[in-house]
Amino acid sequence: MKDISIEFPGVKALNHVHFTMETGKVHALIGANGAGKSTLMKVLSGAYSHYTGEIAINGQKQDIRSPKKAQDAGIQIVYQEVDTALISYLTVAENIMLLETVHSMGKKQLIKWTELHEKAAAILAGMNIEISTKKLVSELTLAEKQMVLIARAISQQCEFLILDEPTAPLSHTETTELFRIIRDLQKQNVGIIFISHRLPEIFEICDEITIMRNGEWVATERIADTTQNKVVEKMLGQKLEEQFPELHTQIGNTVLEVNSLSDQDKIRDLSLHVKSGEIVGIAGLVGAGKTELCKALFGSEKLTTGEIILHGKKLKLRSPHDAVVNGVALVPEERRKEGILVLESVETNLTAANLNRFTKVFGFVDRKKEKENAKQFIQRLGIKTPSEDTKVQNLSGGNQQKVAIGKWLVAEADVYIFDEPTKGVDVGAKKDIFDLIAELAKRGKAILYATSELSEIIGITNRVYCLYDGQAVKELETKSTTEEELLFYSTGGR
Incomplete structure (x- = not known):
């Protein structure tokens, strides 16, 4: 890719970017949120057609202006947002063989269902x-959906496979499995472009790395010739600061108490408590029940037994509305699906959870007040956006996450629940999110921080519960534990 530039309203997303790679190599593409990684790969995979510059394969110029053109050239992409790329009401086989089925449409031929399932099973x-x-795809876990998408990509003639944050929804075991698949594809001379924020993984699996910053190419190097710290410094354009803030909060009385909670599926007899000014970690691998617990405390999972007590008062949470009214906020794992209104502006999103504050008589929204509030929070949260009127779908992942958090800061809750808040977020934006959470704790808020990133649990929390198979198997003081101990209990150690 040579001299690639592209603009969106108010944003120059790529500025004369060069990118070169070979088949049979795993090439990392890295940069802070908004650096242009995903945009560059969307150009290569034919999702954006209004770019300038050249793309060539084996010296042959390619006019890639549609996904079909990219696929014909042997380029396949697996996007980070797996749900938007799969058809939930179709089977696994139908989703894997989708491209082949679509390409053969119009030839008036019957689909041989047995053959379709056999081909998918073989892949x-x-x-x-x-x-x-x-x-059905709707019955799969996030990790299984990811695997179905990779299977679909390699069901076609694939020379270059782009994986956008492929390990974000995967557990440690599933990531190991994915790496085995990547190495197998490498042996078959497929070139893998690996977009990730997880540096240890990049240094484990990749041969080369390209670093981007602010829509421009910064460097391309062999992994063997660089270090993680050097990569981060090139990504941020500055020396690496301490990532986690110092926690000097006054811990007060118990705000949230959960006793013997069970749902219909995942959570079993789970008890915990959180005090004001305290950040309590929920550590666990993918599938341990972290997300289900977060949703149950937010009134969106049906409970069978147990009680939720807030400020000494027993809550009846029949819906998320009940949770919001009682001062409980959730920043969910699937931000695009559940945490933000992607087709609305930054302004609309930031006021969505507390419209009462911006409503005049007869229920009309005070646009001036709403705009002023949005501008204030954009500045306070460091949201990189051309204006408050920009649609949230045009922001980078890290900035979308800041919007998802920002709407609850406007609403002023008592309990903040964060479910994998740094998923798909770069080093710079992570630091901003940690600072935000520390600031909330300083203001006496009770915080639950659920993540499978054990280094974050150690860095940001006061206390931690280890979840395994839907149960809180161990409670630990963060300052006197280690990542190894957390992993031991999170994998079922006793």
């Missing part, structure tokens, strides 16, 4: 993945 078997091809 999954080749990847050493055990998922029934007859299962």
